[in-house]
Amino acid sequence: MSFIQALDQHGAWRKQFALRLKLLSEWLIDHELMEPGVRERLDQLHAQVKNDKITVAFVAEFSRGKSELINAVFFAGYGRRIMPASAGRTTMCPTELAYDAELPPCLRLLPIETRLQPQSLLDWRNAPNKWERVDLDVNDPKQLAKAIHKVAEVRRVPVDEARALGFWHDEIPEDNPLPGADGLVEVPRWRHALINMAHPLLKQGLVILDTPGLNAIGAEPELTVSLLPQAHAVVFILAADAGVTKSDLGIWRQHLGSLGDGQASRLVVLNKIDTLWDALSSPEQVQLQIAAQRADSAEILGVPMDQVLAVSAQKGLLAKVNRDDELLKASQLLDLEHALGDRLLAQRRRILSAAVSAGVDALRGEAGRMVRARLRDLVEQIQELDGLRGKNAGVIKQMRLRIEQEQADFDASGAKIQAVRSVHLRLLKDLFALLSPSHLKAEVAALAKQLKSPGIKLGVRRAYDHTFDRLREDLDKADRMAGEIQSMLEGSFKSLNAEYGFSLQAPSGPQLAAYRKDLDLIEKSHLQYLSLGNALRLAQPEFAERLARALMSRLRVVYDTAVNEVELWNKSAAAQLDAQLRERRRNFTRRIEAVSRIQQAASGLDERIRELQAQQAALNQLEAKFGELTEQLMAASEDEPADEALVA
Template structure:
């Protein structure tokens, strides 16, 4: 992308539209993340599975995976360039305040930071054990923090002899590591059980829906328990669009290995459990994997190929590679190809216009051979008249554009942050009311109905602008020989679908089962913040798309207007030089022919650069196939890279 931009700038072809599109693509690829969320109730072996897949190269466990509750707070593993390897922990007390998790991320001084030595597995593991720390607090404090609910007493932590209950010490943990896969953009989200998910709305409406894949872990001997099913139905049940992004793992199949039974009988039992779990959760059988994370980790550490195959871990790794990393890369590749294709066509058109105008100049000058000074003066006068008429048309174009700019301002105002705040204000105010909030669900639905209506209105205004541009471009093409192409229509329908997704993700918090929780001021504030944060992100993306679309259309017109003005100036200059020196006619024609050859070479080079830009990167394109290959070595790609990585 950088090379394309430099080439366009060097050839005076980098208009506002091309610059905006290239900048958007560069930003998209630079910040792109592949988020895989691991979700499970306590004691399902979730942390052990993360260790087996990603950290076996260390020769030991990195994530705490002892018996009982280990990961007590949501934990993200990722990589931020410019930040040293470290563990950052957000105190649980921040739940008492109104700020969202997104806002706390931009307040680094509020997080406790522990530096990590990625070359020292012991120190690394000891530091990360902090995510399992707990506090003992009173029932009142637990209720204020969101861990004690009168309406769901079976989920409340058991009070000790002193009357205190155990809650997580940390609200959120961020681990920054230079692991090879994390450096490539993989983000692992390790989430604790139902209580932690349910009390943190931003997990449900932010992280989990945005995850490119969710790995839901069950115990192979128990199958889908009541609490597992509650998590699945309330937070993870796939929509039609995201069904393929849900993978289920029946972990701990080694518990079913029975020396008193035949291997066939054990296999049949595992298969029955796998298919039954798929049926209960409404998934295809191929989306449910039976594995032993413990045996898989042990096999990798000991280099035991037979045990690794028995653990079935490679099957899950292949699914993650093909269905998550591979699919994400294919989507990005498709995005790149579409963007470069559109850019290629626009720049190719500009270069062809340049070539055509040079050809017209050559024919114009060749017609002057043998003509006297009077004919040459008449030609100059005709060119100047054409230029004056064109300048008048430019004023008319600006008048039409001012109308289209007014409509654009309405469009951008509708997609702006002030509009979102205004639409959500009534819902936020309803959440602030004390006591039971019986009417808040209706207000919530009305709010989202208005948001959908506003997005539909934005689509209407975008269509109006499109129709105005189409009429203007047809007129200019007919009158002045331009080659303006109406851009593709701005399509905002996917944002309407995303609004629907945000609405349905929050709706569960406003039902009868949450009436008592809605009386808690802190919970309501977090819920309002979560709604607003999700909507703000969506509208910023919609506004960005609209801006690029608008600039693309405007810059195409500006570019051809600019080229036409330059062409008039060059034609007048050529005639002037011929008037000054009779011998310069052939010289000028030769210059133009040479310039035309240069433009043709530029066009060939541009097409070559575009072809190179959409070619898959050799190393990156083979990532998924290397991980998923049938002859995958005992230590997989992630661990091989890890073993040779430097701090």
């Protein structure tokens, strides 16, 4: 299955699952089961499936055919090049292609001058008025290609300005661009580009990250410590005739070799194999050359050979446009698409399926407890009324007085329940403080100060180690605090269950220690900048400032995610308690109404018991139906998409 077919299937699965969620939501509303806790779980599930993104980053030195490969894999349907792929330098700034239904088709460009200001790239994303916007006509390939070509624009600036922007290094002259006769040097006009368009693949959640060459990557730390590590797959492109050059190896070692353990999500592509097609060489000899280059590249980069593929992006694009199956086969482009589909989407589907299954299980627990609480109340009412058979009016009156007294006692117990809430919230306040932006900023302050200090930073590695050790200690402490709160919650729920007959069950606590892995990956991605080879670059105040901002931005994402998990846990516990309190108050009202009807008519007792028994039977059917619907939802999270009929 090609990548495009696999992505289509993944998109169909997401749509099918979203439809099942919508039907379940309507069913829960119809049967008055849509309590806040249940709605929270449904909203979370819907957001997980709807907002799931699959990011593929393309990384290469200049002139490796990276943009052409993107055209061939994703945009051949336009019948022409969409990404700029002419000779020489093309994409000069990191470019993201994605789809947001709330925005019109457009290209947004962040001026390169924003590097001189203190905001991080994440901050600039939240300031849309600072970006230059160009509207796109997705139905006009010519206009689309012309507009997107702006990502290749450059400016000519004095050396001092290039130095301030991070494109000129006095200490590393061999990496500097060549000045023109006028003394000016060429730098990218834009710092970052965002393309929003309703391409079928982008609408299904694909995000394409196109990165420029080594100098531009190194000048934007946020790209290498944030965007690349979060990509689900990285396609590293080499030239088939040259193999792994010194600059290619520099990109790999500095920016890709530290992306963590997910090496299966990294593919190496030897592009331009058509340059090896030689009329004086037989097809067998050409294939031997390609195989030798693959083996050499795999050995140098330290990856399995099956992760190194050889293609001709230009011939593959031409073959797709001209519908030339023979040329397409020779280009070997489909081998790359199959590898992307098999490695990336299969892995992403497993991760999403596991998350969705856990969410469905939590949803089943939330709504299931509510149904069982109603069933228990009905059984108690039936038993209570059945005990009145043959009793006189005085006994019935005493029963009403007893129910009213129980209701009064229950209302008076609100102080105890509120005390449980208060203790819970006080402990949570301490936990949130430990994960707050202000606490994070304080923990990173010493490191940020050292990074921004002038000159060679000899002790910066030690400062990094100390900072990340403290952050890991913070997460461990937060995890212990969450465990203590969980134990308190379980004890409080157990006490309330025994005293008031509730069926409360504490939701699973947050696993905050798991975020240590995210910290490890961030630390590892930064270590490349602390080597002796980068000492001179790190000595530059502007670069060190950008590195500090990138670090803080990435850490903030991890802490925000942890806080969101704690908030969901807290809301789930509170919503469950609120739901059972409401059910208990409704139960008191129904019991008093039943006794009142019996007092007013002698035949009311049998009639009310029959009504309750009918409600009990209906509720049993409701519970069975809910179990059936959630079983189907659970199965849908694991099955391949199919055209099966949905259960209404």
